[in-house]
Amino acid sequence: MKKDATTEEKIKEAAKQVFMAKGFAGCSSREISKAAGMNVALVNYYFRSKSQLFKIIFETAMEDFVTSMMTVFSSDQSIENKMRIFIDREFEFLSKHPELPVFIITEMNREEGCSIDHACFFEKIAASGIFNECAQAQAEGKMREINILSLTLLIMSNCQYPIMAKNLMQGIHGISDEDYTSNLLLHKQNVTDMLVNYLFPINSKTTK
Amino acid sequence: MKKDATTEEKIKEAAKQVFMAKGFAGCSSREISKAAGMNVALVNYYFRSKSQLFKIIFETAMEDFVTSMMTVFSSDQSIENKMRIFIDREFEFLSKHPELPVFIITEMNREEGCSIDHACFFEKIAASGIFNECAQAQAEGKMREINILSLTLLIMSNCQYPIMAKNLMQGIHGISDEDYTSNLLLHKQNVTDMLVNYLFPINSKTTK
DNA sequence: AACTATTTTAAACACTTGTTTAAAACATAT
DNA sequence: ATATGTTTTAAACAAGTGTTTAAAATAGTT
Numbered sequence: 048m049k050k051d052a053t054t055e056e057k058i059k060e061a062a063k064q065v066f067m068a069k070g071f072a073g074c075s076s077r078e079i080s081k082a083a084g085m086n087v088a089l090v091n092y093y094f095r096s097k098s099q100l101f102k103i104i105f106e107t108a109m110e111d112f113v114t115s116m117m118t119v120f121s122s123d124q125s126i127e128n129k130m131r132i133f134i135d136r137e138f139e140f141l142s143k144h145p146e147l148p149v150f151i152i153t154e155m156n157r158e159e160g161c162s163i164d165h166a167c168f169f170e171k172i173a174a175s176g177i178f179n180e181c182a183q184a185q186a187e188g189k190m191r192e193i194n195i196l197s198l199t200l201l202i203m204s205n206c207q208y209p210i211m212a213k214n215l216m217q218g219i220h221g222i223s224d225e226d227y228t229s230n231l232l233l234h235k236q237n238v239t240d241m242l243v244n245y246l247f248p249i250n251s252k253t254t255k
Numbered sequence: 256m257k258k259d260a261t262t263e264e265k266i267k268e269a270a271k272q273v274f275m276a277k278g279f280a281g282c283s284s285r286e287i288s289k290a291a292g293m294n295v296a297l298v299n300y301y302f303r304s305k306s307q308l309f310k311i312i313f314e315t316a317m318e319d320f321v322t323s324m325m326t327v328f329s330s331d332q333s334i335e336n337k338m339r340i341f342i343d344r345e346f347e348f349l350s351k352h353p354e355l356p357v358f359i360i361t362e363m364n365r366e367e368g369c370s371i372d373h374a375c376f377f378e379k380i381a382a383s384g385i386f387n388e389c390a391q392a393q394a395e396g397k398m399r400e401i402n403i404l405s406l407t408l409l410i411m412s413n414c415q416y417p418i419m420a421k422n423l424m425q426g427i428h429g430i431s432d433e434d435y436t437s438n439l440l441l442h443k444q445n446v447t448d449m450l451v452n453y454l455f456p457i458n459s460k461t462t463k
Numbered sequence: 464a465a466c467t468a469t470t471t472t473a474a475a476c477a478c479t480t481g482t483t484t485a486a487a488a489c490a491t492a493t
Numbered sequence: 494a495t496a497t498g499t500t501t502t503a504a505a506c507a508a509g510t511g512t513t514t515a516a517a518a519t520a521g522t523t
Contacts, residue, residue: 054500072281073365076481086502091482098481153361155422157281169427196428196435197442200417201449208412211419214363219377220404227404234405241409241453245445262470284511294472299512306511469520479510488501493494 055093057083059103066104067146070153071097105154109168112151115140120175126184127247129177130202131239137206138235142228148207191246198246205238263301265291271312275354278361279309313362317376320359323348328383334392335455337385338410339447345414346443350436356415399454406454413446 061083065074076097080087094100119133141148155165172178181198184190193201209216209231217227269291273282284305288295302308327341349356363373380386389406392398401409417424417439425435 069365070278070280070361072278075479077479087481088483088502089500092500096481149361149364152420152423153278153357155426156357157277165426169429172427173429193445194438194441196424196430196438197445199424199427200420200442201413201445203420204412204416205409207420208416209408212360212408212411212415215360216404216407218363218373219380219407221377221381222404230402230404233402234408237401237405237409237453241449245449245452283509285509295511296473296513297471300470304511465523467520467522469518471518472516474514474516476513477511480508481506482508483506484504486502486504488499490497490499492497 054085054089058085058090058093058100062100063104063107066101067108067150070150071101071157105151106168108147108150109165111144112147113168113171117171117175120172120177120180126180126190127243129180130242130246133202134206134235134239134242138231141207141210142231145210145213149211152211189247189249191248193246201246202242205242209234262293262297266293266297266301266308267311270308271315274309274312275316275358278358279305279365313359314376316355316358317373319352320355321376321379325379325383328380328385334388334398335451338450338454341410342414342443342447342450346439349415349418350439353418353421357419360419397455397457399456401454409454410450413450417442 058079062079065079065082068074076090077087079097079100080090090097090100094103115136116133119129119136122129122132124132178195181190181195185192213227217223222230266287270287273287273290276282284298285295287305287308288298298305298308302311323344324341327337327344330337330340332340386403389398389403393400421435425431430438
């Protein structure tokens with residue numbers, strides 16, 4: 048009987064994979080324990096309940112989600128460069144964690160999901176000052192003056208939806224996984240150009 | 256005992272509400288039958304199984320989803336006007352069916368969901384000729400020359416994500432349902448302007 | 464009204480689920 | 494080696510699940 052954290056970590060890792068793929072309701076404690084190669088009773092021994100385990104996994108996912116954005120926010124760059132880098136980073140991050148946006152959005156839409164306190168995560172974004180920075184750039188005429196929610200939506204829609212709707216798009220266009228992935232790289236350039244074009248019209252003549 | 260279709264319709268309607276809100280795995284036959292005010296055995300009597308009922312609901316949802324787009328495709332308008340109308344229609348349609356995109360995307364991501372034949376729905380989109388029409392407009396220099404998948408993604412990302420990520424956005428920006436809904440109307444204009452700006456650069460000086 | 468067909472109901476069934484329990488196995492301390 | 498603490502296992506438990514079954518209720522036909 049090993050006293051180290053291996054069992055707990057194994058269950059957490061398995062839970063992360065299974066919960067992200069199937070959501071809370073879509074998988075059982077037994078499925079998770081089987082994926083971890085551990086006895087099902089250990090879910091309760093280490094995490095007290097399936098719900099508690101889920102809470103931990105969800106919060107870690109939110110943390111990763113927010114952290115993937117934060118590194119750009121605090122960098123010493125113009126707001127336009129920040130957006131360019133943000134888009135690059137987001138496409139790269141999501142190519143490695145493709146289930147993340149769907150997971151977060153669907154579990155936030157779930158009633159029980161809403162009971163998990165998300166405020167701490169979102170406050171980090173606000174605390175980064177990125178929204179103030181955007182408002183400042185707008186006031187100085189460096190960026191199109193649209194409201195901050197709309198700005199967030201324009202950027203995040205174009206970064207996250209292509210990953211989320213992969214299967215839908217493959218169905219509509221009849222293309223393979225490989226083709227979709229390679230097309231995403233090209234698409235990222237279109238996203239960047241379009242957003243720069245619209246949000247930074249003064250500078251956007253360089254992108255045709 | 257009534258011989259009309261009321262029972263069957265009641266169960267279908269209840270199933271639509273519950274499946275769309277919670278997905279296949281997130282609700283039970285008993286929950287659906289309770290929502291319909293009917294006995295649980297009737298799910299099997301009328302639809303043979305929970306799975307078959309789900310298949311019918313999902314296919315109807317796909318039909319609605321595709322139909323919401325098709326009316327614009329076949330109209331006699333310029334490709335730019337079609338896109339403008341498409342955006343209008345999509346925002347309006349999704350304001351009435353906010354669970355639809357998340358439902359379709361998550362159930363398409365589910366393993367069993369992929370076994371449902373979606374090809375017939377997607378073929379309708381291709382058969383509408385809208386993709387050919389876009390290619391033609393691009394060849395004639397009326398529209399930016401980007402690949403059709405990228406075009407689909409740019410448009411659909413900006414129409415659907417704002418609805419899907421409502422709870423996430425409300426969390427990040429700390430706003431209420433009412434505020435979010437009213438902001439979406441403003442956002443739609445930004446979406447239209449941005450897309451026209453990028454896809455129809457020759458015509459886009461009228462949108463600033 | 465009697466017979467037949469259909470719909471509905473409630474119980475039963477076999478299985479799954481999250482959780483608890485108690486014992487076995489292992490680790491640590493003396 | 495013994496005692497104590499921790500981890501793991503497997504069984505048991507109560508509740509939930511999708512489905513089936515048989516009877517009751519209703520509808521339709523003669």
